[in-house]
Amino acid sequence: MTENIKEVISRNVWKENQVLRQILGICSCLAVTNLMINSLVMGLGLTFVTAFSSLTISLLRNAIPNRVRMIVQTLIIAAYVILVDIFLKANMTDISKALGPYVGLIITNCIIMGRAEAYAQKNPPLISMMDGFFAGLGYTAVLLIISLFRELLGFGTIFGFNVNFLGFETWTIMVMPPAAFFLIGTLIWVTSNIFAPNKGKKS
Amino acid sequence: MKKGRIYTVVFMLIVSAVFTLLLAGANKFYLPKIQENERLAEQTAILYVFDIDQSGSATQILDRFDKNVKQTTISEVTLYEYVSTEGQPLAYAVPFTGPGLWGRISGYMGVSTKLDRITGLVFTNHSETPGLGGRIDELTYREQFKDLQITAETTLAYGEDGASQIDAITGATSTSNAVLRILNQLLDDTISRLEGTDND
Numbered sequence: 001m002t003e004n005i006k007e008v009i010s011r012n013v014w015k016e017n018q019v020l021r022q023i024l025g026i027c028s029c030l031a032v033t034n035l036m037i038n039s040l041v042m043g044l045g046l047t048f049v050t051a052f053s054s055l056t057i058s059l060l061r062n063a064i065p066n067r068v069r070m071i072v073q074t075l076i077i078a079a080y081v082i083l084v085d086i087f088l089k090a091n092m093t094d095i096s097k098a099l100g101p102y103v104g105l106i107i108t109n110c111i112i113m114g115r116a117e118a119y120a121q122k123n124p125p126l127i128s129m130m131d132g133f134f135a136g137l138g139y140t141a142v143l144l145i146i147s148l149f150r151e152l153l154g155f156g157t158i159f160g161f162n163v164n165f166l167g168f169e170t171w172t173i174m175v176m177p178p179a180a181f182f183l184i185g186t187l188i189w190v191t192s193n194i195f196a197p198n199k200g201k202k203s
Numbered sequence: 204m205k206k207g208r209i210y211t212v213v214f215m216l217i218v219s220a221v222f223t224l225l226l227a228g229a230n231k232f233y234l235p236k237i238q239e240n241e242r243l244a245e246q247t248a249i250l251y252v253f254d255i256d257q258s259g260s261a262t263q264i265l266d267r268f269d270k271n272v273k274q275t276t277i278s279e280v281t282l283y284e285y286v287s288t289e290g291q292p293l294a295y296a297v298p299f300t301g302p303g304l305w306g307r308i309s310g311y312m313g314v315s316t317k318l319d320r321i322t323g324l325v326f327t328n329h330s331e332t333p334g335l336g337g338r339i340d341e342l343t344y345r346e347q348f349k350d351l352q353i354t355a356e357t358t359l360a361y362g363e364d365g366a367s368q369i370d371a372i373t374g375a376t377s378t379s380n381a382v383l384r385i386l387n388q389l390l391d392d393t394i395s396r397l398e399g400t401d402n403d
Contacts, residue, residue, distance in 0.1 A: 034334050065206040065214060072218060079222040083229055090233040093240045097340075100333045176373070177334060 043140025054132030252313030336378025
């Protein structure tokens with residue numbers, strides 16, 4: 001029983017959003033969300049890696065010996081991450097510099113391994129690729145929301161464009177890592193009330 | 204389907220070989236471009252410490268660099284010189300490198316030929332925490348060093364201790380202190396060595 005594409009999209013972007021519902025990929029969420037452009041590139045990088053590693057793993061799923069499957073997954077993920085790193089270094093030097101070690105750390109992002117192990121290992125290639133792709137987009141969306149608040153309040157800009165027409169005092173705290181903690185916490189709180197408003201009553 | 208040990212080993216060998224080849228190919232393909240980017244970044248950095256216009260396309264920057272800057276060695280220190288159109292040296296860009304919090308921090312400090320003023324500070328390479336120690340790269344921090352008066356005895360310090368009113372990024376990273384340590388060592392060891400040659 002495979003899902004159709006609509007279900008894959010709504011599950012990954014919304015119902016089971018990797019960051020908000022599964023609390024995965026938090027590390028990079030805290031680190032690269034001070035500017036929207038960094039978040040966008042990081043999100044797209046992760047989306048690319050998740051989509052293609054899911055595709056590759058799914059293609060190989062019947063050939064991968066079960067006992068070494070996680071090593072193979074890591075190897076495939078690492079290869080795609082290095083590709084992204086090389087590409088950024090060659091074509092987007094500034095962003096590559098700004099993201100620093102976090103591009104390499106995509107390898108350890110739990111989202112990719114999670115999709116590989118939970119989905120690509122058991123499902124046909126095309127739908128696995130879609131699953132990885134939309135899981136990545138869900139992550140990107142959350143990153144962009146958080147960085148929108150951080151960049152707007154911390155620098156008074158959106159994607160580097162000055163929108164601080166009223167000349168309000170920018171909040172230094174928003175640029176610093178702790179701000180991401182507050183924002184992610186708030187976002188998770190708000191969204192989990194939308195997702196499961198009655199969950200608290202069960203216990 | 205049960206898979207034997209030999210199958211596993213062969214499978215791993217093939218998968219590793221394929222992906223290694225793929226990456227080696229990509230690296231080879233992009234290497235010239237990456238090196239060119241690095242050279243451009245280096246030259247732009249040197250133009251910055253000399254306060255020369257760094258805007259424009261890559262070729263414009265290279266052209267401006269070739270016209271204004273030349274590499275020389277003074278008292279065994281290899282550095283870049285900002286040369287006026289008449290061939291007079293106007294300022295020096297002295298390279299530095301030293302241990303930061305996570306890795307080496309490298310860059311250039313521009314000093315006037317009289318060695319009494321810092322003309323600019325730039326980092327070409329560092330692996331400090333992005334968003335925290337990595338903010339030494341931001342102009343608000345680096346511009347503080349610009350036009351600082353220095354003497355042979357100058358030791359840079361932050362805040363109230365320093366005569367020169369420079370501020371650390373935040374107390375929450377030791378990167379700020381690492382930078383000062385590197386710069387003070389540069390002033391003590393290297394820049395003071397230049398002094399002897401320039402006094403005549």
